[in-house]
Amino acid sequence: MKYLYYPGCSLKSSGKLYEDSLIAVFKTLGIELQELEDWNCCGATNYMSINEHHAISITARNLALAEKQGGGELIAPCAACYMGLLKTQNYLENDAKLKEEVVNLLSKEGLTPEKNIKVRHPLDVLVNDVGMDAIRKAATKPLGNIKVACYYGCQLIRPFAVFDNAHDPQSMDKISRALGAEPIEWPIKTRCCSGSMTSTLTHIGLSMNFELLKEAKLRGADVIVTACPLCQFNLECFQGKISRKFHEDVKIPVMYFTQLMGLAFGHSKKVLGLNKMLSPDLTLA
Amino acid sequence: MERLTNDYLLRGMEIKLEENLDQNFGKKISEMAHGEKLFGCIQCGNCSAACPMSIYMDYTPRKIIAMVRAGFRHEVLSNRTVWLCASCYQCTVECPKGIKITDVMYALKREAIENKIHLKNFPVPILAKAFFTEVRQRGRISEAYLLIRYYLNYNIFKMLGYSSLGLKLFLKGRLSLFEKGMKNKKNLQSLLQQKPN
Numbered sequence: 001m002k003y004l005y006y007p008g009c010s011l012k013s014s015g016k017l018y019e020d021s022l023i024a025v026f027k028t029l030g031i032e033l034q035e036l037e038d039w040n041c042c043g044a045t046n047y048m049s050i051n052e053h054h055a056i057s058i059t060a061r062n063l064a065l066a067e068k069q070g071g072g073e074l075i076a077p078c079a080a081c082y083m084g085l086l087k088t089q090n091y092l093e094n095d096a097k098l099k100e101e102v103v104n105l106l107s108k109e110g111l112t113p114e115k116n117i118k119v120r121h122p123l124d125v126l127v128n129d130v131g132m133d134a135i136r137k138a139a140t141k142p143l144g145n146i147k148v149a150c151y152y153g154c155q156l157i158r159p160f161a162v163f164d165n166a167h168d169p170q171s172m173d174k175i176s177r178a179l180g181a182e183p184i185e186w187p188i189k190t191r192c193c194s195g196s197m198t199s200t201l202t203h204i205g206l207s208m209n210f211e212l213l214k215e216a217k218l219r220g221a222d223v224i225v226t227a228c229p230l231c232q233f234n235l236e237c238f239q240g241k242i243s244r245k246f247h248e249d250v251k252i253p254v255m256y257f258t259q260l261m262g263l264a265f266g267h268s269k270k271v272l273g274l275n276k277m278l279s280p281d282l283t284l285a
Numbered sequence: 286m287e288r289l290t291n292d293y294l295l296r297g298m299e300i301k302l303e304e305n306l307d308q309n310f311g312k313k314i315s316e317m318a319h320g321e322k323l324f325g326c327i328q329c330g331n332c333s334a335a336c337p338m339s340i341y342m343d344y345t346p347r348k349i350i351a352m353v354r355a356g357f358r359h360e361v362l363s364n365r366t367v368w369l370c371a372s373c374y375q376c377t378v379e380c381p382k383g384i385k386i387t388d389v390m391y392a393l394k395r396e397a398i399e400n401k402i403h404l405k406n407f408p409v410p411i412l413a414k415a416f417f418t419e420v421r422q423r424g425r426i427s428e429a430y431l432l433i434r435y436y437l438n439y440n441i442f443k444m445l446g447y448s449s450l451g452l453k454l455f456l457k458g459r460l461s462l463f464e465k466g467m468k469n470k471k472n473l474q475s476l477l478q479q480k481p482n
Contacts (some may be wrong), residue, residue: 166378
């Protein structure tokens with residue numbers, strides 16, 4: 001299987017470990033990712049706060065590039081990019097005036113925004129195209145009953161909820177089970193991590209991440225897995241600050257679900273980037 | 286404007302005479318948020334209950350909608366509340382009337398920025414502007430540059446609090462100043478210079 005792949009900015013910088021582990025794991029499963037050429041930032045949440053037409057246009061540009069470079073299905077691993085692409089398609093479909101403006105803007109570059117591109121998240125592909133049997137088969141080193149807190153955050157499943165339930169998503173839980181691990185009951189798994197507020201309104205940002213980390217630990221998790229570069233960064237990199245601020249040890253391994261899969265598939269920690277983590281190491285029995 | 290009461294229930298809410306309200310405000314925001322059915326809001330408060338930020342807000346999302354509809358333009362746009370929305374879409378999913386509240390919040394942010402009445406020296410709009418500029422200049426976001434731009438515009442000394450985290454990430458090879466940029470940055474830039482119709 002081969003898919004077009006839109007990495008987005010994070011997977012090329014602080015979320016590089018997500019990209020590395022995703023490519024390694026998909027390779028094991030026989031999936032090739034062809035990176036979209038000349039892609040631009042999706043605008044995330046910030047761009048939308050300043051200029052909506054341009055925010056929609058730059059994302060429409062990525063969709064148009066995808067159409068030009070083979071079309072079909074486009075994989076977007078970052079939750080913000082994924083949601084942005086879906087939102088853009090949704091707006092272009094429902095707002096004729098906006099669509100006309102975007103078509104005009106893009107035509108200057110010889111591009112046409114197409115709605116035929118099917119936007120996919122890697123979790124969607126794993127659950128619906130690859131299937132649990134194939135994942136179970138590839139897991140040559142099953143994880144042996146470690147307890148996993150699957151953290152879905154916001155934009156992966158909201159507001160569109162294409163491949164999973166918006167209130168009680170299960171895709172990462174299913175994958176964890178297929179890897180031989182045990183997902184814990186963790187009702188706040190869709191609660192917001194505060195996004196970039198860890199750098200703007202620090203007190204609020206750190207409090208929200210404190211709640212998430214504390215709850216995961218209370219419920220006996222050995223590791224938290226995420227599917228969003230910002231969630232992962234917040235939960236992993238601020239553990240020191242949070243522990244000091246709230247006088248409580250919240251240190252726990254936080255990794256991408258692809259890194260956890262890679263461990264079970266027998267990839268080295270180096271390939272998965274697990275030697276570059278700031279959160280504690282996950283000890284496997 | 287005249288403050289008529291300090292009643293507990295109305296705390297934080299200014300009392301205004303109808304003639305001092307902006308009667309078109311609700312309609313304008315409703316249009317900016319893609320014709321959302323603001324006026325169909327039944328004030329049930331599901332949005333405020335679902336919102337993880339509402340405990341930090343001056344006005345909860347339910348109140349914001351009521352104020353927008355009533356025309357409290359200045360109070361809403363110059364308040365920090367809209368900037369606390371982290372776009373988690375919890376409210377949008379929970380709204381029984383199908384109002385895209387997150388999009389309403391975006392519309393309010395844009396209206397505040399456009400009219401330059403947003404809260405000054407408040408970190409969230411400063412980050413949004415820094416992000417906007419970075420995308421226009423580079424086409425892609427490099428986190429190091431984004432954060433430097435943000436702290437230069439906000440408060441350079443606040444950056445010191447993050448220097449040890451930044452250094453750790455740098456030493457682990459997770460923070461780079463030399464990411465591969467776009468090949469045809471000019472295409473995107475010319476697209477962003479055009480004015481929409």
